[in-house]
Amino acid sequence: MGKRRVDSDDEDPSAETTPASKRARTADSDEDEAPRATSSRRASKGKAKSRRRDEESDDDEDQDDDEEVEEKDEDERELEADILASLESKRGTRGGVADHGIIETIEMHQFMCHKFLTFTFGPQINFIIGHNGSGKSAVLSAITVALGGKANSTGRGNGLKSFIREGQSASEVTISLKNQGEEAYKPQEYGKSIVITRRFTKEGSSTWKIKSKTGKLISSKKDELAAICDHMNIQVDNPMNVLTQDAARQFLSASVPSDKYKFFLRGTQLSQLSEEYDICFSNITTTSKVLEQKQEALPDLKRALRDATSRWQEASKAREQKQKVAVLKKEQAWAHVTVKRKEMEGKIEDVAKATRRVPRVQQSLDTAQANLEAADKVVVEEEQKLDELGDREGLNDKRKEVQDEIKKKRDTVISLHSQMKDMDGNIKKAKRQMEDYQQQIDKETKRLEQNTEAKRAETQQKMQAARDAAENAQKAVESLSAERAAAEEEAKRIEAEGRPLEQALRAANEQVQQCRNNIDNCRRAEKDRYAAYGTNIQQVVQQINQTRWKGEKPLGPLGIHCKVRDNQWARLLRFTLGSMLSSFAVTTVEDLRTLKKILESSGNPNVTVLLFKPDLFEYKHGEPPEHVLTVLRALEISDDHVLRILINKSSIESRVLAPTRLEAQHTLSQLRGGAQAWTNDGFLVTKFSEGGESSVPLHIREMNAGLLVGNASDELARWTQNHNDAQAQHAAAKAAHDAGYAKYGVARDAFASFGPRLATAEETVRRAKTRMRQLLEEINEDTPAELSALNEAYEESNKDREMLTAQFTDISRQKATLDAEMKELITQRDAYTAQITDFLTHQQQVKDTIEKAAENRTKFLSDVQGWKKKLEVENAKVKEAQEVADHVQTEFEEWTAKAELYCARVETDRDPDELERIIKSTQDALKERERRHGASVDEMTDEVNKARERLERTQGDLNKMGALVKALKKSLSVRLSKWQEFRRHIALRCKLVFGYHLSQRGYYGKVMFDHDKGTLQLKVQTDDQAATQGVSRDKDPRSLSGGEKSFSTICLLLSLWESIGCPLRCLDEFDVFMDAVNRRISMKMMIDVANQSDKKQYVLITPQDMTNVTLGPTVRVHRMTDPERGQGVLGFSG
Structure with a gap:
């Protein structure tokens, strides 16, 4: 069957085709004689089954009284009975509502005479009424255009541009198709409705938008619309489905029988099948002719094979030499293989030699690599040692601090020593002065003794007593000072002994706190092992x-x-x-x-x-x-x-x-x-x-x-025990610390007790000295001024000596303390110096080791790099040798494979060049023979083979094509037989339904088909004929009145609709020529038929009023208002 063409959106009237169905293609020409030609061909070819005429009629209109006898075979009678039973069973029943393929709504924007028009159709029967010129027919045109029909099939224009409202640049038509039930089209994408919008412009462009019920754009391609129409069996270009005003007028007019027959075939799509079968038959005929022409070439092919075979036999004497050449070529092929094998073995040996050198180089490289790794490890370890040694800055800083302290104390000692030296000189000087003064006093006193000896003796005795008292008091002060210093030293000693006890107590406190912290850490670790x-x-x-x-x-x-x-x-x-x-x-x-x-x-x-x-x-x-x-x-x-x-x-x-x-x-x-x-x-x-x-x-x-805890609970127990031990140690340390502190308190109190005693002794010294001064004054009063001055000078020198002696004692004590501190500091300095010396020595040793290891590493690194380069060179040599060997081996394998394909293995020791000379001499002899015969043996053999191949191929092709033509003829014969059966059944159903519908008016009529001549005639007997004439004579439709003719045609249309599967039935102005009675009966009949039809939707357009028609719940009437058109006044000049 022919494939449907898909046209572009440019709506050229001559190029429009319908996407509605693969069966919707009909011939545009009314002169289509396909049925007649097909029937004639079937008769001439003898392929058609014998059949009886459905009806016989006399073409002469004057012989209406002749009774036609219609012979029916048994099958046709059974089929007629079934059809009548089906019609009776539908009487009074109501058909179901279609789930898909019917129109829910239609909208027109700027279409024809409508600015905007919308309808919501019922699922079964829809009447569109309105006055002439209201734009009723625009609805059918919009349906045809929106569903992809051809513009010229509407009878309202030659192209889409003619449908655009006057004065507008674009028009748009939107149709919503029902899409429900089990056979819905892509329900997941479209939902329960498919909305199709076609927009076209004055410039000739045309676009489709196919949307889902929710408004989502699914496609904009015409192919999708064609698929939808195919799925729902919608055929908008079929004249039986959408009967426009012109088509209805033509159908209702008195057309010739052949036109009615063509209309019947087009409406039932039988004409399309007939055309496609004609194409098939034409192709089969053409193929048969080609086969006949090829059959004529077989004798020539057979003769060419005989001639080639004869020439080949004449040249067969050269076969022995040809075979000898073939044997020599086989030996030569394997001789080449033998030479290549020897070359391959040599190359493989080269690879083995080069390969044997690689392990030795690799071993040297591994040794160097191991040495390098060992050297690296030594460097890392020594550098880690160096890092762990740290630096000497801390020791230097500490030694410097001690050295600075020593220098400071040494400077102080030197200063004290200088002061002591000066004081010692001053004390000696004071003593000499006192001795001088004493000698002078003694001398002067001796001189004066003679005059005041008794008084003076008493005074001197008192003076001596006071001097003794002062000296004793001074000795007591010095003794107490010495004891006080000893007590101070004891207190310091006890304080020094208490420092370790204090440190031990502090350490015990820290240990207890550390144990508590670790106990807390262990408890956290029990809950969270990552806490530490x-x-x-x-x-x-x-x-x-x-x-x-x-x-x-x-x-x-x-x-x-x-x-x-x-x-x-x-x-x-x-x-x-x-x-x-x-x-x-x-x-x-x-x-x-x-x-x-x-x-x-x-x-x-x-x-x-x-x-x-x-x-x-x-x-x-x-x-x-x-x-x-x-x-x-x-x-x-x-x-x-x-x-x-x-x-x-x-x-x-x-x-x-x-x-x-x-x-x-x-x-x-x-x-x-x-x-x-x-x-x-x-x-x-x-x-x-x-x-x-x-x-x-x-x-x-x-x-x-x-950290490092395996079981937190065990660690917690251990630290709890440690905590108990630490608390015990803390208690012991605290007891020792308290005892030491008490001992220190006693020593401190003993030291403090010397204060008052020393103050009392010093007060005694002061009172004794005061008494001496008083006595001295008395003596001075009694003695001459010179002796008094000597005594005062003596006392002054004695005071200086005593003061210097006290200062010397204090400085001596300070110097002794500084000497002891310096000794301890010098010991610390020497210790730090020894540590620094030891650190520098070890640091230098580590640095020397690192330097030596670095030198070794550099040497080993150089060795590694050298051996790596050597290994790369050796590997490159191995790779190069291996590539050469692989190439030679590949050539050897290829040559061996080619030699094996050429012939079986031939053992030979001869050189290929020697064999080449023998072959050449033999081939020269063959060429001489070929020169004499005009062709070589091989050429002759090829010629024979080619001739045989051409003959066999041609015979095979002819046999295959002959079988194909036979199968195609058989298939076409079966299809033609089925086509005739379809036509017979549809025609029989049309007859019966036509008579059934006429009986609703009391008429009787027949539909007479002549399939050989391609005619369809109607015979109708009205009720008035039977009443007035008393005879039963059939009338030709042309003799009927306008109403009777329209009623008869409506009956024919309804009978044809019974044979069509499209869910849409559209008819425009079907009752234009009917009188009121026929119109009422026709309306009722059409409504009854529509109600009885299963899953069909009817859209009927009439300019008449519907008041006299009884409407049921399945009927929806859409009344259109008169269009708004500018009505002007013609201007006639008076």
Whole structure:
């Protein structure tokens, strides 16, 4: 069957085709003689079944009285009975409402004479009434245009532009189709209604918008509209479905029988099938002629084969030489293979030689690489040792502080010594002056004794007593001062003894507080195992588990995977590995940045993130003997990657643990090479590989007890016990401190008791001296002025001596104190100097080791680079040799494969060139023979094969095409038979339904088909004929009145509608020629038929009034108002 053409939107009247159905294509020409031609062809070909005429009639109109005898076979009688029974069963019944394919609403914008017009159609019967000129027929035109029909089929215009309202630039028609039920079209997309909008403009453009019930645009293609119409069986271009005003007028007019027959075929789509069958028959005929022409070429092909075979047989004598050449070529082919095999074996040996050199170079490279790694490890270890040594700035600062203090005190001692020297000179000077004054006084006194001896003796006795009293009092002061100084020293000594007790008490307090802190940490660890490693670490671990990482998932915190085996090392390892235990490890830089952000956002900006390579390397070679305890052996590590990270970062496999520095030194002395140890008493002990060792204090402080804990509950119990022990130690330290403080109080009170006593003694000295001055004044009063002056001078010198002596004693005591302090400071300075010297010595040793290791590393790196280049060269040679060998091997395999395809293996030792000479001489002989015969044996063989192939191919093609033509003829015959059956059944149903509908008016009539001549005639007997004439004579429709003719035609139309499956029935001005009676009966009959029709929708247009027609609930009447048109006045000149 022919495929439906899809036209562009440019609505050229000559190019319009309908998308409504694949069966909707009809011939545009009324001179279509397809049925007649088909019938004639069937008669001439003998392919049609014999059939009887449905009706026989006399063409002469005067012989109306002749009775026509209609013979019916048994099948036709049964079919007629079934049709009549079906009609009777429908009487009084009501058909169902269609679920899809009927029109729900139609809207017209600027269409024909309507500015805007809309209708909501009922599901079964719709009458559109209105006066002439109201635009009723525009509704059918809008339906045709919106559903893709041709514009000229409406009879209202030659193109879409003619439908645009005058004065407007564009027009639009929208139709809503019902889309429900099981057979709905794409209900998921369109819903319960399909809204189709067609817009066209004066410029000739035309567009479709196909939307869902909700207004969503689904498609704008005409193909989608065609698919919808095909699915719903809508045929808008079928003249039987949409009968326009012109078509209705033509149908109702007195057309010739052949036109009615053509209308019948087009309406039932039988004409389209007939046309397609004609095309099929024409193609089959053409193919048969081509086959007949090809059949004539067979004798020539057979003769050509015989001639070629004869020539080939004449040249067959050359076969032996040809076979000899073939044998030689086979041997030559395998001779080439043998040569290539020998070349391949040589190349493979070259590859083996080059390959054998690679392992030796690789071994040298591995050795150099191992040396380089060892040197790198030495550099790393020594640099780590250097880092662990720290710097000497602290020691230098402390030594400088001590040195500055020594200098300050030395300057003070020198100053005191100078003062003491000056004082000693002044005291001696004062004593000499006193001796001089005493001699002068004695001399003067001796001179005066003669005159006042008795009085003077008494005065001198009193003076001597006062002097003795002053001296005794002064001795008492000096004795008390000495005792007071001794008491002060004792108090200071006791105070110094109390400082360790105070430090011990402070340490006990700190230990108790540390135990309490660790108890709190252990309790937190029981609830959160990550609490010891930072803030919100558990949330950090959850984020790590939920994040997608570039490399492997980060490890951490590392301490989660570590547990100390013996708690005696926990404090030391928590201090030395603390930061490592809280750190995380990642494998890529991108992951490091991501994890840093996570840690910072959780409040852990200082947590270290390490980069590591997930390499489970072997580390046993770096461990000391098994009896030596290392950090690795003291820990239980559950993750292999964490273990190796700690090995790389902290050398835990070689770091020794010892209880004391002495034991660490002893253990390290037994190990070869350099090593380091951590001790429980707080030292980093280093043994240098070149000799010598150092010890650096670690200054251990207690870290979080949650680190390196396997079981938090056990650790909590241990720290609880430690807390109890610490409290006991605190109590003992406090008791010792209180006892010492009490002893210090006694000594301090003893020291303080000397104050009043010393003050009393000093007061006694002052009173004695006052008494001496009084006596001296008395003596002076009785003695001459010269002796008095000497006595005063003597007393003045004595005062100076006493003052200088007191000052000298005080300064001597200060100097003694400073000397003792200086001695202690000098001891500290010497200790710091020794430590700095020891530090510099060890630091220089480590630097020398690092420098030497760096030199070795540079040398080994150069070796590695050299061996790598050498290995690359050797690998390149191997690769080059392998490529050559592979190429030769590939050639050998290809040559072998080609030789095997050419012939079986031939063993030969002959050279290919030698075989080439033999072949050439033999071929020259063959060419000479071919020259004599005019062609070679191969050419003749090819000629025979080609001739045979042409003959066999032609015979095969003819046989296949003949079978195809036979099958096509058989198929077409079956289809033509079915076509005739369809036509016979439709015609029979049309006859019966036509008579049935005429009987509603009391008429009797027949539809007479002549399928051979292609005519359709109506015979109608009215009721007035039977009443007036008393005879039964059929009338030709042309002799009927206008109303009778219109009623008869309506009956014919209803009978034809019974054979059409389209859900739409549209008819325009069907009652224009009917009288009132026929119109009323026709209306009732049409309404009854419509009500009995199942799932059909009728749109009937009439200019008549509907007041005399009884309407039921299934009928919807749409009344149109008169159009608004400008009515002017013709201007006639008076």
